[in-house]
Amino acid sequence: MNDNGVTDTGRRGPVIADTQTAYAHLLDRLPGAEPVRLIDEHGAPDTTERSGGYAMPADELLLDAYRRMSVARRWDIQVTKLTRQGRLATFPSGLGQEAGEIGAVLALRDDDWLFPTYRDSLALLTRGVPPGELLPFFRGEWHMSYDPRDHRAAGQATPLATQALHAVGFAHAERLRGRGTVALAFLGDGAASEGDAHEAMNFAATWNAPTVFFVQNNQYAISVPIERQTASRSIADRGAGLGMRGVWVDGNDAAAVLAVVADAAERARRGEGPTVIEARTYRLEAHTNSDDPTRYRTEAEQEAWRAFDPIARLGAHLRERGLVDDDTEAQIAAEAERLAAETRDTMNADPELDPLELFDHVYATPRAALREQRAALAAELAQRDDADGEHDRDAAEERAHERTAATASDGRDDDAAEAGAGAEPGAGAESAASAPPPAPPAPPARPARATDEEAAR
Numbered sequence: 001m002n003d004n005g006v007t008d009t010g011r012r013g014p015v016i017a018d019t020q021t022a023y024a025h026l027l028d029r030l031p032g033a034e035p036v037r038l039i040d041e042h043g044a045p046d047t048t049e050r051s052g053g054y055a056m057p058a059d060e061l062l063l064d065a066y067r068r069m070s071v072a073r074r075w076d077i078q079v080t081k082l083t084r085q086g087r088l089a090t091f092p093s094g095l096g097q098e099a100g101e102i103g104a105v106l107a108l109r110d111d112d113w114l115f116p117t118y119r120d121s122l123a124l125l126t127r128g129v130p131p132g133e134l135l136p137f138f139r140g141e142w143h144m145s146y147d148p149r150d151h152r153a154a155g156q157a158t159p160l161a162t163q164a165l166h167a168v169g170f171a172h173a174e175r176l177r178g179r180g181t182v183a184l185a186f187l188g189d190g191a192a193s194e195g196d197a198h199e200a201m202n203f204a205a206t207w208n209a210p211t212v213f214f215v216q217n218n219q220y221a222i223s224v225p226i227e228r229q230t231a232s233r234s235i236a237d238r239g240a241g242l243g244m245r246g247v248w249v250d251g252n253d254a255a256a257v258l259a260v261v262a263d264a265a266e267r268a269r270r271g272e273g274p275t276v277i278e279a280r281t282y283r284l285e286a287h288t289n290s291d292d293p294t295r296y297r298t299e300a301e302q303e304a305w306r307a308f309d310p311i312a313r314l315g316a317h318l319r320e321r322g323l324v325d326d327d328t329e330a331q332i333a334a335e336a337e338r339l340a341a342e343t344r345d346t347m348n349a350d351p352e353l354d355p356l357e358l359f360d361h362v363y364a365t366p367r368a369a370l371r372e373q374r375a376a377l378a379a380e381l382a383q384r385d386d387a388d389g390e391h392d393r394d395a396a397e398e399r400a401h402e403r404t405a406a407t408a409s410d411g412r413d414d415d416a417a418e419a420g421a422g423a424e425p426g427a428g429a430e431s432a433a434s435a436p437p438p439a440p441p442a443p444p445a446r447p448a449r450a451t452d453e454e455a456a457r
């Protein structure tokens with residue numbers, strides 16, 4: 001008999017054996033009537049049946065989660081600002097989803113692997129990926145940022161649900177090698193509708209691959225609401241149909257996320273099969289900086305979710321229990337400001353990029369077509385360099401000519417002429433009457449950026 005309570009002959013033979021056991025297993029795999037919750041929206045412990053029998057995580061873990069969630073929120077706001085300032089091409093914010101992002105990672109062992117999406121930067125930050133390695137991806141640098149092996153985290157997948165298949169393949173391979181590694185695949189509610197998500201879950205259940213599918217249902221796939229995504233009560237309901245456990249959790253309750261994910265990971269590690277978890281949450285920011293959520297959701301809806309803010313909830317709980325006070329909050333705020341400042345400094349520095357490097361690691365032995373493309377780009381870049389050089393020489397000659405003319409007409413030396421050119425309107429008006437028009441100012445290199453202080457607000 002396998003863990004589903006179904007014998008092999010029961011599946012294939014004309015007589016189905018152990019029907020009652022198999023049916024009991026099926027019911028066991030269904031999520032409860034409501035999402036699992038350990039702390040309510042006011043910070044009070046939930047001791048009703050909604051706790052699902054899960055124990056409250058240790059104080060130290062809750063405190064660590066709270067600190068990381070608070071720091072991550074400040075960081076997320078900073079990164080969104082950097083995006084608005086043009087330092088990143090795009091950034092899918094995790095604002096409002098901190099309990100899921102941070103809770104899921106802290107519930108795992110350090111050697112377990114993450115298979116994240118574009119949305120899961122806060123999870124990666126929690127894994128210790130430095131912002132300077134994380135964010136270049138979002139400004140379009142081709143290097144794909146961090147080294148997955150350093151952080152036991154695959155690259156952030158943009159094609160929806162592809163990472164779920166990678167997670168299952170990886171988990172299966174690790175199991176065959178006799179290692180106790182668990183792979184956690186992050187998915188969105190929209191991604192869960194993809195064929196790849198269904199295939200990955202089916203493979204995981206059939207192979208008993210130690211995988212946790214952590215679906216953050218943030219209510220929208222860009223503008224498409226969850227009710228147009230699925231007719232089921234919860235995405236976790238799917239697990240039972242595939243022969244794996246499904247758990248429905250309050251995704252804004254970090255304590256519940258920690259408990260549920262840790263339990264699923266340990267079951268997977270013990271060979272008890274994968275789990276699909278739906279964490280019910282809400283994306284408070286736009287999908288990305290190029291999205292306008294006012295076109296598809298109301299302010300009232302957003303307000304309603306703000307009352308269930310994951311950070312305020314955990315903070316209230318920890319304060320009530322005397323685990324957080326004003327000093328703790330001040331320390332956390334200082335840490336958050338330090339990380340935000342560090343991230344600003346890193347991302348405000350222009351990277352030195354060599355466009356030709358694009359071709360370097362595509363094939364061990366480059367193909368003829370790629371060699372031709374590389375040569376074409378090299379020629380184009382060389383031409384541009386020449387043109388830039390010519391432009392620079394022309395401009396220098398023009399400036400020299402203007403300086404000579406100015407010196408000849410009013411007798412001022414070069415420095416004075418240059419100082420006059422940069423002076424405020426009205427300054428030096430007496431000589432301006434006889435002087436030729438000042439040289440045009442150099443074109444601005446890029447729009448002025450906000451100062452650090454402005455950016456921090």
Ligand SMILES: Cc1ncc(C[n+]2csc(CCOP(=O)(O)OP(=O)(O)O)c2C)c(N)n1
Pocket residue numbers: 119158159160187188189190191192218220221222283287
């Ligand atoms: C295979 C594929 N189809 C379409 C897209 C375009 N796309 C990017 S994000 C997105 C919405 C995904 O929503 P969800 O899975 O709920 O994740 P969320 O962004 O809400 O975290 C879509 C459709 C894509 N990236 N990949």
Ligand SMILES: [Mg+2]
Pocket residue numbers: 188189190216217218219220221222
């Ligand atoms: Mg979504």
